[in-house]
Amino acid sequence: MSDIKTFxxxxxxxxxxxxxxxxxxxxxxxxxxxxPEFNMASDEAGFHGGEGTAPLPLAYFCTxxxxxxxxxxxxxxxRLKINIRGVDVTAIIRWQAKSKGRDPxxxxxxxxxxxxxxxxxASFEEQSRLLEAAKKGCFIEATLANPIPVKHRIKSNGxxxxxx
Amino acid sequence: MSDIKTFxxxxxxxxxxxxxxxxxxxxxxxxxxxxPEFNMASDEAGFHGGEGTAPLPLAYFCTxxxxxxxxxxxxxxxRLKINIRGVDVTAIIRWQAKSKGRDPxxxxxxxxxxxxxxxxxASFEEQSRLLEAAKKGCFIEATLANPIPVKHRIKSNGxxxxxx
Numbered sequence: 001m002s003d004i005k006t007f008x009x010x011x012x013x014x015x016x017x018x019x020x021x022x023x024x025x026x027x028x029x030x031x032x033x034x035x036p037e038f039n040m041a042s043d044e045a046g047f048h049g050g051e052g053t054a055p056l057p058l059a060y061f062c063t064x065x066x067x068x069x070x071x072x073x074x075x076x077x078x079r080l081k082i083n084i085r086g087v088d089v090t091a092i093i094r095w096q097a098k099s100k101g102r103d104p105x106x107x108x109x110x111x112x113x114x115x116x117x118x119x120x121x122a123s124f125e126e127q128s129r130l131l132e133a134a135k136k137g138c139f140i141e142a143t144l145a146n147p148i149p150v151k152h153r154i155k156s157n158g159x160x161x162x163x164x
Numbered sequence: 165m166s167d168i169k170t171f172x173x174x175x176x177x178x179x180x181x182x183x184x185x186x187x188x189x190x191x192x193x194x195x196x197x198x199x200p201e202f203n204m205a206s207d208e209a210g211f212h213g214g215e216g217t218a219p220l221p222l223a224y225f226c227t228x229x230x231x232x233x234x235x236x237x238x239x240x241x242x243r244l245k246i247n248i249r250g251v252d253v254t255a256i257i258r259w260q261a262k263s264k265g266r267d268p269x270x271x272x273x274x275x276x277x278x279x280x281x282x283x284x285x286a287s288f289e290e291q292s293r294l295l296e297a298a299k300k301g302c303f304i305e306a307t308l309a310n311p312i313p314v315k316h317r318i319k320s321n322g323x324x325x326x327x328x
Contacts, residue, residue: 008274009259011222015230017250021238023231027223027255033211038219042231047197048239055202057235058175059191061228061304065314066179067187067206068221074185075212076268086181091191095173095303104240104297107306110172117319124320128327131316133268139259140225142271144311150229152295155281156288163292 007032009139019043021050023057058093065140066091069114072134082130084120091115112144171196173303183207185214187221222257229304230255233278236298246294248284255279276308 013027021044029035042057044050066089077084092113099105118127135141153160177191185208193199206221208214230253241248256277263269282291299305317324 003265004262005264005269006260006262007269009222009261009271011226011255011257013226013230013253013255013257015234015253015255017234017238017252021235023234025227025230027226029220029222031258033209035209035220036216038223038227040219040223040227040231042227042235044235044239045197045199052200055204056193056199057228057232058173058193058303059202059204059228060224060231062175062177062191063189063202063204063206064221064223064225064228066177066189067204067224070179070181070187071185071206071208071221072268074181075208079266079268088181089177089179091175091177091179093175093177094195095307096170097173097301097303098168098170100169101167102243104236104243104301105169105171106300107173107303108310109303109307109312112312112314113317114314115317115319115324124318124325127318127320131318131327135314135316136270137261137268139222139261139271139273141314143259143273143308144314146272147308147311148273148276150276150278150299150305150308152299153277153279154288154291154295155279156291160279161288163295 019051019053021048022053062091062093065093065112066114068138068140069134072137073116073118073130076133076137077130080130080133082120082122082126084118084122086119088117089114183215183217185212186217226255226257229257229276230278232302232304233298236301237280237282237294240297240301241294244294244297246284246286246290248282248286250283252281253278
């Protein structure tokens, strides 16, 4: 008899390009609960041919990373009985792009640093234990620590064909 | 003499917890260009003790992933002279959480699928070449393909102490 429990978390999104570099996304969480649709838009700055009508795509990624960890810290503080009144996180997220001649550039991560300031009377050891649990429970950090290949298909003559 | 060029892309964010499970973030891109600050907020659904005042953290992550790739497809279509009039992307992003007894759950990615529909007269081969370049140029896909450890520090008696 096992006491292992699992649940799935699934998101569906549809993105549509508009204007010069703007993208409009409609999405929703469909597991473990169906939540209200969200609408989000990205754009690029004038520097990159965009019109600055919305935040850049990386702003969304960085916000997801920071808030996912913050959520897990608060959620698990109850589970682990390590009391915190609140949490602030400061993040510096750095990438590098490299290009050769006229080729498009290739990107790579340089350094992701998250500084966590818990408003808590818990000891440093307890706060470390809480953060360690939050890192493992954070869906985004877990994805960075144990990534899986992203699969892509291209629509051709009405059918989607895998290209990876 | 090398024709390799590089540039850095850096984001700074500050997240602050408010309410039950809401997080408020102020961030900005500081390299390669300084862009206007963005304000974003996350919350959880009632199911998880939140109040549903803002999208879930994973909504931001998924939007970043989808729009970053869409941006690169349009940006590199010019560079590679593979003309597209627009692009739609449909995504299904799946994780699993697993817990044992009373322990907090641990997360892992299950499947990330992006279906790309380019409005273009370019051949399937040209579209595949464009998508391949976009995947390598997309900062988020490149992070999932070649991740680096996320570093964490905890504030203790006024100093940040590394805990990884």
